[in-house]
Amino acid sequence: MPNLSPAAARALRRLIAPVLAGSCCAARAADTMDNAYWNMPKGVTQISHEVWWLHMFAFWICVVIGIGVFGVMFYSLFAHRRSRHPVPAQFHENTTVEIVWTIIPFLILIVMAVPAAGTLIKMYDTRDSDLTVRITGYQWKWQYEYVGQGVSFFSTLKADANAARQLGSGIDPATVPNYLHDVDRPLVLPVGKKVRFLLTSNDVIHGWWVPDLAIKKDAIPGYINEMWTKIDEPGTYRGQCTVLCGRDHGFMPIVVKALPEAEFEQWLAQEKSAAAAGTPPAAETPPAPAAAPSSSGSAPGAAADQPAAVDQPSHDP
């Protein structure tokens, strides 16, 4: 679980391990415990915390309803069984019952809708942002453009994962760190600043999703979707394209690197001077060799300040 301290997670694993020992699932279960996907991640933004709270709130309401409904059902099955009550009670069209079982669900829905609407309104409020990043989806990569800063680059599947995924590559994906969840150039963002995203696509519909930021929206060609985030903690946050967008849909991960403000400013200054000098900014690893035919044209207005068009990942065996 994301909230467990390492010591608590270890203790829980030790408790569960004997149960799983000898089962073919043991290794897998240990991995699942480590990666902790038992629940929705709490995330690193105020909005993601609110979304998590709403999720838990609705979950506990469902638990109480479940216990109530099944409790009444099993009690009735037992207490009013045929041997004790051969003639069933009749309360068809009983006005009181009708009113009660209409009003109670209505009230439950209101109780859930009020806080959910409050969070939704906040999610849609992109005003007063400190920075705007335009995100464009391509088959099969992302382009990040820091609006008004002259900085723009493509973010593509990391070369080692790209090599391992080729048919007959002979590379064990388990040996590749963050296999299919790492990119050559992450989206770098400042911590504690409101960042607005303008999301669109160059070809087909993609989806930009980073669970830790509680952001998930469709990137639609010819249409701009807005969203925002304000990250509380420095770190690396990973996500994926979430709209089935073609052959390499599974090979266009998202990585967000949140830096303290001073470090971010330093990074941005470097990128700006590299862009101004016309030198391609250094990718963390060299881009994958070009092999696939390019199906994506250049984005409108992006060519001028786009020094390094990274080759898209190839898939051909």
Ligand SMILES: [Cu+2]
């Ligand atoms: Cu996609």
